[in-house]
Amino acid sequence: MQYRVDKKSGNRLSALGLGCMRFPRNLAVIDMKKAEKIIMTAVENGVNYFDTAWMYPGSEEALGTVLKKNGVRDKVFIASKLPIALIKKTADFDRFFNEELLRLKTDRIDYYLMHMLTDAAFWKSLVELGAEDWIAGKKKSGAVRQIGFSFHGIGEEFFKILDLFPWEFCQIQYNYSDENFQAGVKGLKKAAETMPVIIMEPLLGGKLAAGLPRKAAEIFRQANLSGISSDKLAGSRSAGFSPAGFSLAGWGLRWVWNHAEAAVVLSGMNDPAQVLENAALADLTLPGSLGAAELELYRRVREVFNALYKIHCTGCGYCMPCPRNVNIPGCFAAYNTSFAMGRFAGWQQYMTSAAFTSAQSCGPANCVACGNCERRCPQKIPIIESLKTLRGRMEPLPFRIAVAGMRKFLGRRRND
DSSP, rough: OOEEOOOOTOOOEEEEEEEEGOEEEEEEEEHHHHHHHHHHHHHHTTTTEEEEETSSHHHHHHHHHHHHTTTTTSEEEEEEEOGGGGSSHHHHHHHEEEHHHHHHSSOOOEEEEEEEEEEHHOOOOOOOOHHHHHHHHHHHHHHHEEEEEESSHHHHHHHHHHHHHHOOOEEEOOOOTTSSSSSHHHHHHHTTTTOEEEETTTTTTTTTTTOOHHHHHHHHHEEEEEETTTTHHHTTTTTTTTTTTTHHHHHHHHHHHOTTEEEEEEEOOOOOOOOHHHHHHHHOOOOOOHHHHHHHHHHHHHHHHHHOOOOOOOOTTTTSSSSSSSOOHHHHHHHHHHHOOOOOHHHHEEEEEEEOSSSSSSGGGGOOOOOOOHHHOTTTHHHHHHHEEEEEEHSHHHHHHHHHHHHHHHHHHHHO
């Protein structure tokens, strides 16, 4: 495993971190057997940074349970997050934090973040509730070792936030699809001058791996066939790499690790095989290791991807639940599929797993523009307008007439 030094604390952080938001589930419940296998495979392969949050259902408790059961708590750094959107009074700081300690089965959180900090005004509102004194108290007691924030706003606000408090680390979204999104490359470089920067969404919620459009994936496939990566893989077959070259996920992660400023790259691995591949890849990909030919490939793939993926939703689910039952991430995924994989594939996905997954419609027609989703969206997607645009493509007039007729027919059947 490659390690990069946290210049604030001197900690050696694994270049690969395990993002714990997407543990495998049986329905809504985390599959603890699978989660334990993933976590312990990560530990055994040198991963020492584990990222979770109050807002990830069941995640903190799953991580804490596995680490305690296997006696490896002191071998790793736990990163978790305070749900600042829920902080309404001073007592809330301790209320949430103490519950997180119980869930994690620990007496400290090594890297603690203000979760989803969007702008300077938000931070100032927390300061008015006593955030700075609260942080000082937790630091003094040792309950919090390093204090930071995860950023979900526009670039100019990121630089303001950096100057408002002596932060010890930060977390930003960064991937090859758009290096100027949110904090962007400028924010990455600026923050890295004084603190470690943790990278989230390096694969844009899987869109740069399993969800990569065929045309873009073909560029990487041809690169693998041409042998452009063969020298990088020499001697690494035993680590689990395919003779065919890097996976799509591997290509995405390598782009981020190429940046010396990226201290830890979080990956939401949900299978031990992914952990093995990514851990070996993290050891292989040093800063500045990508050549001009490879960087040109990323430029070409980015061009194709951004032309076909109309809505950059990562599927994080922060917009949910919708009070009107709209399956926002599912609808957006189907809409993007209709461009990336073809209209029929997108429509099929829309009908079977996005807008009509139960007797009650969960499509965009239900939206009443309440705005709850937009206030919570880390990507700042104009969800309400996007749903209108989406419906125009996914539900053309003949479709709406057919659905209305079907509902009328089913209504008569129920009345009979």
